[in-house]
Amino acid sequence: MDSARSWFQKFQPRDKSKSPAVPASHGKDPGKPPVDDAPSSATKQKVAAAKQYIENHYKTQMKSLQDRKERRWMLERKLQDAEVPAEEQNNILKHLEKKETEYMRLQRHKMGVEDFELLTIIGRGAFGEVRLCREKTSKSVYAMKKLKKSEMLRRGQVEHVKAERNLLAEVDSAYIVKLYYSFQDDEFLYLIMEYLPGGDMMTLLMRKDTLTEDEAKFYIAETVLAIESIHKHNYIHRDIKPDNLLLDLSGHLKLSDFGLCKPLDSSNFPNLNEPDYTPGKGAKPLPDNTSRLTNSSAPKRTQQEQLSHWQKNRRMLAYSTVGTPDYIAPEVLLKKGYGMECDWWSLGAIMYEMLVGYPPFYSEDPMSTCRKIVNWRSHLKFPEEAKLSSETKDLISKLLCNVEQRLGTKGAHEIKAHTWFRGVQWEKLYQMKAAFIPEVNGELDTQNFEKFEETGAQVQSSSKAGPWRKMLPSKDANFVGYTYKNFEIVNDDEVAGIPS
Numbered sequence: 001m002d003s004a005r006s007w008f009q010k011f012q013p014r015d016k017s018k019s020p021a022v023p024a025s026h027g028k029d030p031g032k033p034p035v036d037d038a039p040s041s042a043t044k045q046k047v048a049a050a051k052q053y054i055e056n057h058y059k060t061q062m063k064s065l066q067d068r069k070e071r072r073w074m075l076e077r078k079l080q081d082a083e084v085p086a087e088e089q090n091n092i093l094k095h096l097e098k099k100e101t102e103y104m105r106l107q108r109h110k111m112g113v114e115d116f117e118l119l120t121i122i123g124r125g126a127f128g129e130v131r132l133c134r135e136k137t138s139k140s141v142y143a144m145k146k147l148k149k150s151e152m153l154r155r156g157q158v159e160h161v162k163a164e165r166n167l168l169a170e171v172d173s174a175y176i177v178k179l180y181y182s183f184q185d186d187e188f189l190y191l192i193m194e195y196l197p198g199g200d201m202m203t204l205l206m207r208k209d210t211l212t213e214d215e216a217k218f219y220i221a222e223t224v225l226a227i228e229s230i231h232k233h234n235y236i237h238r239d240i241k242p243d244n245l246l247l248d249l250s251g252h253l254k255l256s257d258f259g260l261c262k263p264l265d266s267s268n269f270p271n272l273n274e275p276d277y278t279p280g281k282g283a284k285p286l287p288d289n290t291s292r293l294t295n296s297s298a299p300k301r302t303q304q305e306q307l308s309h310w311q312k313n314r315r316m317l318a319y320s321t322v323g324t325p326d327y328i329a330p331e332v333l334l335k336k337g338y339g340m341e342c343d344w345w346s347l348g349a350i351m352y353e354m355l356v357g358y359p360p361f362y363s364e365d366p367m368s369t370c371r372k373i374v375n376w377r378s379h380l381k382f383p384e385e386a387k388l389s390s391e392t393k394d395l396i397s398k399l400l401c402n403v404e405q406r407l408g409t410k411g412a413h414e415i416k417a418h419t420w421f422r423g424v425q426w427e428k429l430y431q432m433k434a435a436f437i438p439e440v441n442g443e444l445d446t447q448n449f450e451k452f453e454e455t456g457a458q459v460q461s462s463s464k465a466g467p468w469r470k471m472l473p474s475k476d477a478n479f480v481g482y483t484y485k486n487f488e489i490v491n492d493d494e495v496a497g498i499p500s
Protein backbone atom coordinates (compact mmCIF):
# COMPACT_ATOMS: atom_id res chain seq x y z
CA MET A 1 0.00 0.00 0.00
CA ASP A 2 2.80 2.44 0.93
CA SER A 3 4.54 1.99 -2.35
CA ALA A 4 1.22 2.50 -4.14
CA ARG A 5 0.68 5.76 -2.25
CA SER A 6 4.17 7.11 -2.88
CA TRP A 7 3.89 6.19 -6.53
CA PHE A 8 0.54 7.98 -6.70
CA GLN A 9 2.12 11.05 -5.16
CA LYS A 10 4.77 11.08 -7.86
CA PHE A 11 1.99 11.31 -10.37
CA GLN A 12 0.53 14.42 -8.82
CA PRO A 13 1.19 17.58 -10.79
CA ARG A 14 4.48 19.12 -9.64
CA ASP A 15 4.17 22.51 -11.32
CA LYS A 16 1.60 24.18 -9.12
CA SER A 17 1.38 27.25 -11.35
CA LYS A 18 0.06 25.07 -14.19
CA SER A 19 -2.18 22.74 -12.20
CA PRO A 20 -3.18 24.33 -8.95
CA ALA A 21 -3.94 22.04 -6.05
CA VAL A 22 -6.92 24.24 -5.09
CA PRO A 23 -9.62 25.22 -7.54
CA ALA A 24 -8.62 28.23 -9.62
CA SER A 25 -11.59 30.27 -8.36
CA HIS A 26 -10.21 30.25 -4.78
CA GLY A 27 -8.26 33.42 -4.18
CA LYS A 28 -8.22 34.48 -7.82
CA ASP A 29 -7.91 38.09 -8.85
CA PRO A 30 -11.50 39.27 -9.46
CA GLY A 31 -10.28 41.65 -12.17
CA LYS A 32 -8.87 38.85 -14.31
CA PRO A 33 -10.87 36.53 -16.63
CA PRO A 34 -11.70 33.13 -15.01
CA VAL A 35 -8.91 30.56 -15.24
CA ASP A 36 -9.80 27.25 -16.87
CA ASP A 37 -9.59 24.78 -13.99
CA ALA A 38 -10.10 21.65 -16.12
CA PRO A 39 -7.15 19.29 -15.69
CA SER A 40 -4.67 19.29 -18.55
CA SER A 41 -4.40 16.21 -20.72
CA ALA A 42 -0.99 15.44 -19.15
CA THR A 43 -2.62 15.45 -15.70
CA LYS A 44 -5.44 13.24 -16.94
CA GLN A 45 -2.88 10.81 -18.33
CA LYS A 46 -1.03 10.74 -15.03
CA VAL A 47 -4.25 10.15 -13.11
CA ALA A 48 -5.19 7.31 -15.46
CA ALA A 49 -1.74 5.79 -15.05
CA ALA A 50 -1.92 6.08 -11.27
CA LYS A 51 -5.36 4.45 -11.29
CA GLN A 52 -4.03 1.61 -13.43
CA TYR A 53 -1.04 1.22 -11.14
CA ILE A 54 -3.19 0.98 -8.02
CA GLU A 55 -5.60 -1.44 -9.64
CA ASN A 56 -2.68 -3.52 -10.79
CA HIS A 57 -1.05 -3.40 -7.39
CA TYR A 58 -4.13 -4.84 -5.65
CA LYS A 59 -4.76 -7.37 -8.39
CA THR A 60 -1.18 -8.60 -8.05
CA GLN A 61 -1.48 -8.77 -4.26
CA MET A 62 -4.72 -10.74 -4.47
CA LYS A 63 -3.20 -13.06 -7.04
CA SER A 64 -0.08 -13.67 -5.01
CA LEU A 65 -2.16 -14.48 -1.93
CA GLN A 66 -4.26 -16.88 -3.96
CA ASP A 67 -1.14 -18.46 -5.51
CA ARG A 68 0.35 -18.90 -2.06
CA LYS A 69 -2.78 -20.68 -0.80
CA GLU A 70 -2.80 -22.83 -3.90
CA ARG A 71 0.86 -23.86 -3.46
CA ARG A 72 0.14 -24.88 0.13
CA TRP A 73 -2.99 -26.78 -0.82
CA MET A 74 -1.26 -28.62 -3.68
CA LEU A 75 1.65 -29.63 -1.47
CA GLU A 76 -0.66 -30.83 1.31
CA ARG A 77 -2.57 -32.92 -1.19
CA LYS A 78 0.62 -34.39 -2.67
CA LEU A 79 1.89 -35.29 0.79
CA GLN A 80 -1.36 -36.95 1.74
CA ASP A 81 -1.51 -38.91 -1.52
CA ALA A 82 2.06 -40.09 -1.01
CA GLU A 83 1.20 -41.09 2.60
CA VAL A 84 4.20 -39.21 3.98
CA PRO A 85 4.51 -39.61 7.79
CA ALA A 86 3.05 -36.72 9.82
CA GLU A 87 6.37 -35.44 11.18
CA GLU A 88 7.97 -35.33 7.75
CA GLN A 89 4.87 -33.61 6.35
CA ASN A 90 5.29 -30.96 9.00
CA ASN A 91 8.92 -30.34 8.08
CA ILE A 92 8.16 -30.12 4.37
CA LEU A 93 5.33 -27.65 4.98
CA LYS A 94 7.61 -25.57 7.21
CA HIS A 95 10.15 -25.51 4.40
CA LEU A 96 7.49 -24.21 2.02
CA GLU A 97 6.60 -21.44 4.45
CA LYS A 98 10.26 -20.41 4.61
CA LYS A 99 10.34 -20.27 0.83
CA GLU A 100 7.21 -18.12 0.91
CA THR A 101 8.89 -15.70 3.35
CA GLU A 102 11.96 -15.50 1.14
CA TYR A 103 9.74 -14.93 -1.91
CA MET A 104 8.01 -12.04 -0.12
CA ARG A 105 11.40 -10.55 0.69
CA LEU A 106 12.45 -10.84 -2.94
CA GLN A 107 9.13 -9.29 -4.02
CA ARG A 108 10.03 -6.15 -2.07
CA HIS A 109 13.40 -5.87 -3.79
CA LYS A 110 13.13 -3.62 -6.84
CA MET A 111 14.84 -5.52 -9.60
CA GLY A 112 17.02 -3.67 -12.10
CA VAL A 113 19.47 -4.47 -14.87
CA GLU A 114 22.30 -3.77 -12.41
CA ASP A 115 21.32 -6.97 -10.55
CA PHE A 116 22.72 -8.93 -13.49
CA GLU A 117 26.11 -9.48 -15.00
CA LEU A 118 25.64 -9.13 -18.77
CA LEU A 119 27.30 -11.82 -20.87
CA THR A 120 27.20 -12.94 -24.54
CA ILE A 121 24.56 -11.69 -26.98
CA ILE A 122 22.60 -14.71 -28.27
CA GLY A 123 19.87 -13.10 -30.34
CA ARG A 124 18.77 -9.94 -31.98
CA GLY A 125 15.19 -9.09 -32.89
CA ALA A 126 13.19 -6.21 -34.25
CA PHE A 127 12.97 -4.45 -30.87
CA GLY A 128 16.11 -5.31 -29.02
CA GLU A 129 18.47 -8.08 -28.11
CA VAL A 130 18.68 -11.26 -26.08
CA ARG A 131 21.76 -12.04 -24.03
CA LEU A 132 23.04 -14.51 -21.54
CA CYS A 133 23.27 -13.04 -18.05
CA ARG A 134 24.01 -14.08 -14.48
CA GLU A 135 22.14 -12.80 -11.46
CA LYS A 136 24.77 -11.32 -9.15
CA THR A 137 23.44 -12.62 -5.85
CA SER A 138 22.08 -16.07 -6.73
CA LYS A 139 24.66 -16.67 -9.54
CA SER A 140 21.84 -18.21 -11.59
CA VAL A 141 22.17 -17.99 -15.36
CA TYR A 142 19.28 -16.62 -17.45
CA ALA A 143 18.46 -15.22 -20.89
CA MET A 144 17.69 -11.50 -20.75
CA LYS A 145 15.48 -10.05 -23.47
CA LYS A 146 15.73 -6.28 -23.63
CA LEU A 147 13.19 -4.24 -25.58
CA LYS A 148 13.44 -0.56 -26.39
CA LYS A 149 10.32 1.23 -25.14
CA SER A 150 10.47 4.05 -27.68
CA GLU A 151 10.65 1.50 -30.50
CA MET A 152 7.65 -0.41 -29.10
CA LEU A 153 5.67 2.83 -28.87
CA ARG A 154 6.72 3.99 -32.33
CA ARG A 155 5.55 0.76 -33.88
CA GLY A 156 2.37 0.50 -31.83
CA GLN A 157 3.52 -2.69 -30.09
CA VAL A 158 2.66 -1.76 -26.49
CA GLU A 159 -0.30 -4.14 -26.30
CA HIS A 160 1.78 -6.94 -27.81
CA VAL A 161 4.55 -6.54 -25.28
CA LYS A 162 2.03 -6.63 -22.43
CA ALA A 163 0.48 -9.76 -23.94
CA GLU A 164 3.87 -11.44 -24.02
CA ARG A 165 4.58 -10.64 -20.40
CA ASN A 166 1.08 -11.78 -19.34
CA LEU A 167 1.25 -15.02 -21.26
CA LEU A 168 4.66 -15.94 -19.92
CA ALA A 169 3.56 -15.20 -16.37
CA GLU A 170 0.28 -17.09 -16.74
CA VAL A 171 1.00 -20.23 -18.76
CA ASP A 172 2.93 -22.87 -16.89
CA SER A 173 3.90 -25.53 -19.41
CA ALA A 174 7.00 -27.61 -20.10
CA TYR A 175 6.74 -26.41 -23.71
CA ILE A 176 6.72 -22.68 -23.00
CA VAL A 177 9.88 -20.79 -22.09
CA LYS A 178 9.79 -19.96 -18.38
CA LEU A 179 9.74 -16.33 -17.26
CA TYR A 180 11.45 -15.54 -13.94
CA TYR A 181 11.33 -11.75 -13.79
CA SER A 182 10.14 -8.79 -15.78
CA PHE A 183 11.01 -5.19 -14.98
CA GLN A 184 11.74 -1.90 -16.68
CA ASP A 185 13.79 1.27 -16.55
CA ASP A 186 13.30 4.54 -18.37
CA GLU A 187 14.47 3.22 -21.71
CA PHE A 188 13.91 -0.52 -21.77
CA LEU A 189 11.65 -3.41 -20.78
CA TYR A 190 13.38 -6.59 -19.59
CA LEU A 191 12.28 -10.20 -19.57
CA ILE A 192 14.48 -12.58 -17.58
CA MET A 193 13.81 -16.06 -18.90
CA GLU A 194 15.26 -19.52 -18.52
CA TYR A 195 18.26 -19.91 -20.84
CA LEU A 196 17.67 -22.56 -23.48
CA PRO A 197 21.20 -23.53 -24.57
CA GLY A 198 20.22 -25.81 -27.47
CA GLY A 199 19.68 -22.90 -29.88
CA ASP A 200 16.68 -22.44 -32.14
CA MET A 201 15.00 -24.69 -34.69
CA MET A 202 16.00 -22.37 -37.54
CA THR A 203 19.68 -23.05 -36.80
CA LEU A 204 19.06 -26.80 -36.43
CA LEU A 205 17.25 -26.92 -39.78
CA MET A 206 20.02 -24.99 -41.48
CA ARG A 207 22.55 -27.47 -40.17
CA LYS A 208 20.58 -30.57 -41.11
CA ASP A 209 18.95 -29.57 -44.44
CA THR A 210 16.04 -31.95 -43.80
CA LEU A 211 14.90 -34.13 -40.91
CA THR A 212 13.79 -37.76 -41.09
CA GLU A 213 10.09 -38.43 -40.60
CA ASP A 214 10.71 -39.65 -37.03
CA GLU A 215 12.79 -36.60 -36.10
CA ALA A 216 10.18 -34.25 -37.58
CA LYS A 217 7.43 -36.16 -35.78
CA PHE A 218 9.11 -35.58 -32.43
CA TYR A 219 9.45 -31.79 -32.89
CA ILE A 220 6.08 -31.33 -34.58
CA ALA A 221 4.40 -33.28 -31.76
CA GLU A 222 6.09 -31.07 -29.14
CA THR A 223 5.07 -27.98 -31.12
CA VAL A 224 1.45 -29.23 -31.10
CA LEU A 225 1.63 -29.46 -27.29
CA ALA A 226 3.17 -25.98 -27.04
CA ILE A 227 0.47 -24.43 -29.24
CA GLU A 228 -2.24 -26.33 -27.36
CA SER A 229 -1.01 -24.95 -24.03
CA ILE A 230 -1.25 -21.32 -25.17
CA HIS A 231 -4.62 -21.84 -26.88
CA LYS A 232 -5.96 -23.28 -23.60
CA HIS A 233 -5.26 -19.86 -22.10
CA ASN A 234 -6.93 -18.14 -25.05
CA TYR A 235 -3.79 -16.77 -26.59
CA ILE A 236 -2.98 -16.89 -30.30
CA HIS A 237 0.68 -16.73 -31.24
CA ARG A 238 0.25 -15.67 -34.92
CA ASP A 239 4.00 -15.78 -35.57
CA ILE A 240 5.08 -19.36 -34.99
CA LYS A 241 8.24 -20.02 -36.96
CA PRO A 242 11.40 -22.11 -36.47
CA ASP A 243 13.20 -19.04 -35.01
CA ASN A 244 10.73 -19.09 -32.10
CA LEU A 245 11.10 -22.80 -31.34
CA LEU A 246 13.99 -23.12 -28.89
CA LEU A 247 15.71 -26.24 -27.61
CA ASP A 248 16.58 -26.91 -23.99
CA LEU A 249 19.63 -28.73 -22.64
CA SER A 250 18.10 -32.13 -23.32
CA GLY A 251 16.88 -31.20 -26.83
CA HIS A 252 13.21 -30.69 -25.96
CA LEU A 253 11.37 -27.87 -27.64
CA LYS A 254 9.93 -24.71 -26.10
CA LEU A 255 7.95 -21.97 -27.74
CA SER A 256 9.08 -18.37 -27.19
CA ASP A 257 8.55 -14.81 -28.46
CA PHE A 258 4.90 -14.14 -27.70
CA GLY A 259 2.92 -11.29 -29.09
CA LEU A 260 5.95 -9.62 -30.53
CA CYS A 261 5.19 -10.50 -34.07
CA LYS A 262 7.13 -8.23 -36.31
CA PRO A 263 4.84 -5.60 -37.68
CA LEU A 264 4.21 -6.87 -41.16
CA ASP A 265 3.50 -3.41 -42.43
CA SER A 266 0.83 -3.92 -45.08
CA SER A 267 2.07 -0.89 -46.98
CA ASN A 268 5.18 -2.94 -47.75
CA PHE A 269 3.16 -5.69 -49.32
CA PRO A 270 1.14 -5.83 -52.50
CA ASN A 271 -2.57 -5.36 -52.11
CA LEU A 272 -3.40 -8.94 -51.31
CA ASN A 273 -7.11 -8.18 -51.39
CA GLU A 274 -7.07 -7.17 -55.05
CA PRO A 275 -9.51 -9.38 -57.02
CA ASP A 276 -6.68 -10.89 -59.07
CA TYR A 277 -5.09 -12.25 -55.93
CA THR A 278 -8.11 -13.93 -54.42
CA PRO A 279 -7.46 -17.59 -53.74
CA GLY A 280 -8.25 -19.86 -56.60
CA LYS A 281 -8.09 -17.17 -59.27
CA GLY A 282 -5.35 -16.91 -61.86
CA ALA A 283 -2.38 -15.12 -60.38
CA LYS A 284 -1.19 -11.75 -61.57
CA PRO A 285 2.21 -11.83 -63.25
CA LEU A 286 4.69 -12.35 -60.44
CA PRO A 287 8.14 -10.79 -60.25
CA ASP A 288 10.79 -12.72 -62.15
CA ASN A 289 12.15 -14.74 -59.27
CA THR A 290 8.81 -16.26 -58.36
CA SER A 291 7.49 -16.73 -61.88
CA ARG A 292 10.35 -19.15 -62.40
CA LEU A 293 8.69 -21.44 -59.90
CA THR A 294 5.19 -21.31 -61.31
CA ASN A 295 5.55 -20.44 -64.95
CA SER A 296 5.98 -23.56 -67.04
CA SER A 297 8.05 -21.73 -69.68
CA ALA A 298 10.72 -20.77 -67.10
CA PRO A 299 13.25 -23.39 -65.94
CA LYS A 300 11.99 -25.07 -62.78
CA ARG A 301 14.35 -25.31 -59.83
CA THR A 302 15.19 -28.70 -58.42
CA GLN A 303 14.58 -29.30 -54.71
CA GLN A 304 18.33 -28.97 -54.14
CA GLU A 305 18.57 -25.63 -55.97
CA GLN A 306 15.59 -24.26 -54.09
CA LEU A 307 17.12 -25.46 -50.80
CA SER A 308 20.44 -23.69 -51.37
CA HIS A 309 18.62 -20.45 -52.34
CA TRP A 310 16.56 -20.68 -49.17
CA GLN A 311 19.59 -21.30 -46.99
CA LYS A 312 21.47 -18.37 -48.51
CA ASN A 313 18.55 -16.03 -47.75
CA ARG A 314 17.34 -17.47 -44.47
CA ARG A 315 19.36 -15.55 -41.91
CA MET A 316 19.03 -12.31 -43.79
CA LEU A 317 15.24 -12.74 -43.76
CA ALA A 318 15.22 -13.57 -40.06
CA TYR A 319 17.12 -10.42 -39.12
CA SER A 320 15.42 -8.05 -41.57
CA THR A 321 13.04 -5.51 -40.07
CA VAL A 322 10.10 -7.02 -41.96
CA GLY A 323 10.89 -10.60 -40.98
CA THR A 324 9.97 -13.70 -42.89
CA PRO A 325 6.29 -14.13 -43.83
CA ASP A 326 6.83 -17.77 -44.82
CA TYR A 327 4.84 -19.28 -41.95
CA ILE A 328 2.00 -16.76 -41.67
CA ALA A 329 -1.54 -17.95 -42.44
CA PRO A 330 -3.37 -16.41 -45.43
CA GLU A 331 -6.21 -15.09 -43.28
CA VAL A 332 -3.66 -13.16 -41.16
CA LEU A 333 -2.04 -11.67 -44.28
CA LEU A 334 -5.44 -10.77 -45.71
CA LYS A 335 -6.38 -9.16 -42.38
CA LYS A 336 -9.71 -10.94 -42.64
CA GLY A 337 -10.06 -11.57 -38.95
CA TYR A 338 -8.57 -14.77 -37.68
CA GLY A 339 -8.64 -17.21 -34.81
CA MET A 340 -6.45 -19.85 -33.23
CA GLU A 341 -6.44 -21.86 -36.47
CA CYS A 342 -3.75 -19.54 -37.86
CA ASP A 343 -1.20 -21.22 -35.55
CA TRP A 344 -2.03 -24.63 -37.05
CA TRP A 345 -1.29 -23.27 -40.53
CA SER A 346 2.17 -22.22 -39.27
CA LEU A 347 2.65 -25.74 -37.90
CA GLY A 348 1.92 -27.14 -41.39
CA ALA A 349 4.46 -24.77 -42.97
CA ILE A 350 7.13 -25.78 -40.43
CA MET A 351 6.41 -29.49 -40.93
CA TYR A 352 6.80 -29.02 -44.70
CA GLU A 353 10.13 -27.21 -44.19
CA MET A 354 11.46 -29.91 -41.86
CA LEU A 355 10.81 -32.62 -44.45
CA VAL A 356 11.39 -30.77 -47.74
CA GLY A 357 14.15 -28.36 -46.66
CA TYR A 358 12.49 -25.00 -47.36
CA PRO A 359 9.03 -23.64 -46.53
CA PRO A 360 6.11 -24.32 -48.91
CA PHE A 361 5.70 -20.83 -50.35
CA TYR A 362 9.31 -19.75 -50.40
CA SER A 363 10.33 -17.06 -52.79
CA GLU A 364 13.40 -14.81 -52.62
CA ASP A 365 11.13 -11.82 -52.30
CA PRO A 366 8.84 -11.66 -49.23
CA MET A 367 6.08 -9.96 -51.24
CA SER A 368 5.95 -12.87 -53.66
CA THR A 369 5.84 -15.24 -50.70
CA CYS A 370 2.77 -13.40 -49.43
CA ARG A 371 1.09 -13.68 -52.82
CA LYS A 372 1.83 -17.37 -52.95
CA ILE A 373 0.41 -17.88 -49.47
CA VAL A 374 -2.91 -16.22 -50.28
CA ASN A 375 -3.00 -18.18 -53.55
CA TRP A 376 -1.95 -21.37 -51.78
CA ARG A 377 -4.18 -23.57 -53.92
CA SER A 378 -2.03 -23.08 -57.00
CA HIS A 379 1.29 -22.94 -55.16
CA LEU A 380 1.30 -25.80 -52.66
CA LYS A 381 3.42 -28.51 -54.30
CA PHE A 382 5.27 -31.51 -52.89
CA PRO A 383 8.54 -32.07 -54.79
CA GLU A 384 8.96 -35.63 -56.03
CA GLU A 385 12.56 -35.73 -54.75
CA ALA A 386 11.38 -35.26 -51.15
CA LYS A 387 9.66 -38.68 -51.29
CA LEU A 388 7.02 -37.78 -48.73
CA SER A 389 4.67 -40.52 -47.57
CA SER A 390 0.97 -40.17 -48.38
CA GLU A 391 0.19 -39.72 -44.66
CA THR A 392 2.70 -36.86 -44.46
CA LYS A 393 1.21 -35.12 -47.49
CA ASP A 394 -2.28 -35.65 -46.12
CA LEU A 395 -1.49 -34.01 -42.78
CA ILE A 396 0.33 -31.06 -44.38
CA SER A 397 -2.58 -30.55 -46.81
CA LYS A 398 -5.03 -30.56 -43.92
CA LEU A 399 -3.04 -27.84 -42.16
CA LEU A 400 -2.23 -25.69 -45.20
CA CYS A 401 -5.81 -25.16 -46.31
CA ASN A 402 -8.90 -23.02 -45.80
CA VAL A 403 -9.76 -22.21 -42.18
CA GLU A 404 -13.07 -24.12 -42.41
CA GLN A 405 -11.38 -27.36 -43.45
CA ARG A 406 -8.21 -26.91 -41.36
CA LEU A 407 -7.40 -29.60 -38.81
CA GLY A 408 -7.27 -28.16 -35.30
CA THR A 409 -10.25 -25.85 -35.79
CA LYS A 410 -12.13 -27.85 -33.13
CA GLY A 411 -9.06 -28.30 -30.96
CA ALA A 412 -5.59 -29.87 -30.89
CA HIS A 413 -7.12 -33.34 -30.42
CA GLU A 414 -8.05 -33.34 -34.15
CA ILE A 415 -4.37 -33.00 -35.07
CA LYS A 416 -3.14 -35.46 -32.46
CA ALA A 417 -5.54 -38.08 -33.85
CA HIS A 418 -4.06 -37.93 -37.39
CA THR A 419 -2.46 -41.22 -38.45
CA TRP A 420 0.91 -39.47 -39.08
CA PHE A 421 1.29 -39.28 -35.29
CA ARG A 422 0.57 -42.96 -34.76
CA GLY A 423 2.64 -44.26 -31.84
CA VAL A 424 3.33 -40.83 -30.32
CA GLN A 425 3.02 -40.99 -26.53
CA TRP A 426 1.73 -37.49 -25.99
CA GLU A 427 1.74 -37.56 -22.17
CA LYS A 428 5.27 -38.94 -21.94
CA LEU A 429 6.86 -36.97 -24.76
CA TYR A 430 8.74 -34.55 -22.53
CA GLN A 431 10.24 -37.41 -20.50
CA MET A 432 11.43 -39.24 -23.62
CA LYS A 433 14.82 -38.92 -25.31
CA ALA A 434 14.81 -36.02 -27.77
CA ALA A 435 15.52 -36.46 -31.49
CA PHE A 436 18.80 -34.52 -31.12
CA ILE A 437 20.74 -33.82 -27.95
CA PRO A 438 22.51 -30.48 -28.35
CA GLU A 439 26.18 -30.19 -27.53
CA VAL A 440 26.48 -27.91 -24.52
CA ASN A 441 29.64 -27.59 -22.42
CA GLY A 442 28.81 -25.77 -19.23
CA GLU A 443 26.08 -23.34 -18.26
CA LEU A 444 27.62 -20.39 -20.12
CA ASP A 445 28.14 -22.22 -23.40
CA THR A 446 26.58 -20.37 -26.37
CA GLN A 447 27.96 -22.53 -29.19
CA ASN A 448 24.47 -23.21 -30.54
CA PHE A 449 23.86 -19.53 -31.26
CA GLU A 450 25.08 -17.16 -33.93
CA LYS A 451 27.86 -14.77 -32.97
CA PHE A 452 26.63 -11.18 -32.59
CA GLU A 453 28.75 -8.03 -32.44
CA GLU A 454 28.38 -5.77 -29.42
CA THR A 455 26.92 -2.48 -30.60
CA GLY A 456 27.19 0.83 -28.74
CA ALA A 457 27.33 1.27 -24.99
CA GLN A 458 26.24 -1.52 -22.70
CA VAL A 459 23.11 -0.96 -20.69
CA GLN A 460 25.03 -1.22 -17.47
CA SER A 461 27.03 1.89 -18.27
CA SER A 462 23.85 3.92 -18.85
CA SER A 463 23.80 7.11 -16.83
CA LYS A 464 20.24 6.28 -15.87
CA ALA A 465 21.26 3.09 -14.13
CA GLY A 466 22.65 4.61 -10.91
CA PRO A 467 21.45 3.34 -7.54
CA TRP A 468 19.17 6.36 -7.18
CA ARG A 469 17.18 5.11 -10.17
CA LYS A 470 15.67 2.43 -7.96
CA MET A 471 14.00 5.14 -5.90
CA LEU A 472 12.07 6.51 -8.83
CA PRO A 473 8.98 5.08 -10.39
CA SER A 474 9.24 4.64 -14.13
CA LYS A 475 7.75 7.69 -15.78
CA ASP A 476 6.22 5.80 -18.61
CA ALA A 477 2.52 5.24 -18.06
CA ASN A 478 2.32 2.92 -21.08
CA PHE A 479 4.11 0.11 -19.31
CA VAL A 480 2.53 0.23 -15.85
CA GLY A 481 2.25 -3.20 -14.24
CA TYR A 482 5.07 -4.83 -16.20
CA THR A 483 6.95 -6.07 -13.14
CA TYR A 484 6.77 -9.77 -12.28
CA LYS A 485 8.65 -12.30 -10.17
CA ASN A 486 8.16 -16.05 -10.43
CA PHE A 487 7.97 -18.05 -7.17
CA GLU A 488 10.60 -20.40 -8.62
CA ILE A 489 13.29 -17.72 -8.21
CA VAL A 490 13.52 -18.84 -4.58
CA ASN A 491 15.99 -21.64 -4.43
CA ASP A 492 16.66 -23.94 -1.54
CA ASP A 493 20.07 -22.40 -0.74
CA GLU A 494 18.44 -19.05 -0.07
CA VAL A 495 15.84 -20.70 2.15
CA ALA A 496 18.54 -22.49 4.09
CA GLY A 497 20.04 -19.08 4.89
CA ILE A 498 16.93 -17.74 6.60
CA PRO A 499 17.02 -18.01 10.37
CA SER A 500 13.99 -20.00 11.46
Ligand SMILES: Nc1ncnc2c1ncn2[C@@H]1O[C@H](COP(=O)(O)OP(=O)(O)OP(=O)(O)O)[C@@H](O)[C@H]1O
Pocket: 122, 123, 124, 125, 126, 127, 128, 129, 130, 143, 145, 177, 193, 194, 195, 196, 197, 199, 200, 243, 244, 246, 256, 257, 260, 261, 262, 449
Ligand atom coordinates in the same frame (compact mmCIF):
# COMPACT_ATOMS: atom_id res chain seq x y z
N1 LIG B 1 15.16 -17.96 -23.45
C1 LIG B 1 16.05 -18.01 -24.44
N2 LIG B 1 17.11 -18.85 -24.38
C2 LIG B 1 18.00 -18.91 -25.40
N3 LIG B 1 17.93 -18.16 -26.51
C3 LIG B 1 16.91 -17.31 -26.63
C4 LIG B 1 15.92 -17.19 -25.61
N4 LIG B 1 15.01 -16.26 -26.02
C5 LIG B 1 15.43 -15.84 -27.24
N5 LIG B 1 16.57 -16.46 -27.62
C6 LIG B 1 17.33 -16.25 -28.86
O1 LIG B 1 17.15 -14.92 -29.30
C7 LIG B 1 16.48 -14.90 -30.58
C8 LIG B 1 15.55 -13.71 -30.63
O2 LIG B 1 14.59 -13.86 -29.61
P1 LIG B 1 13.11 -13.40 -29.80
O3 LIG B 1 12.59 -13.98 -31.08
O4 LIG B 1 12.35 -13.69 -28.56
O5 LIG B 1 13.35 -11.84 -29.93
P2 LIG B 1 12.52 -10.77 -30.70
O6 LIG B 1 13.21 -9.47 -30.50
O7 LIG B 1 11.11 -10.79 -30.28
O8 LIG B 1 12.64 -11.34 -32.15
P3 LIG B 1 11.68 -11.20 -33.38
O9 LIG B 1 12.23 -10.03 -34.12
O10 LIG B 1 11.86 -12.51 -34.09
O11 LIG B 1 10.29 -10.98 -32.90
C9 LIG B 1 15.83 -16.27 -30.71
O12 LIG B 1 15.65 -16.67 -32.05
C10 LIG B 1 16.81 -17.16 -29.96
O13 LIG B 1 17.87 -17.53 -30.80
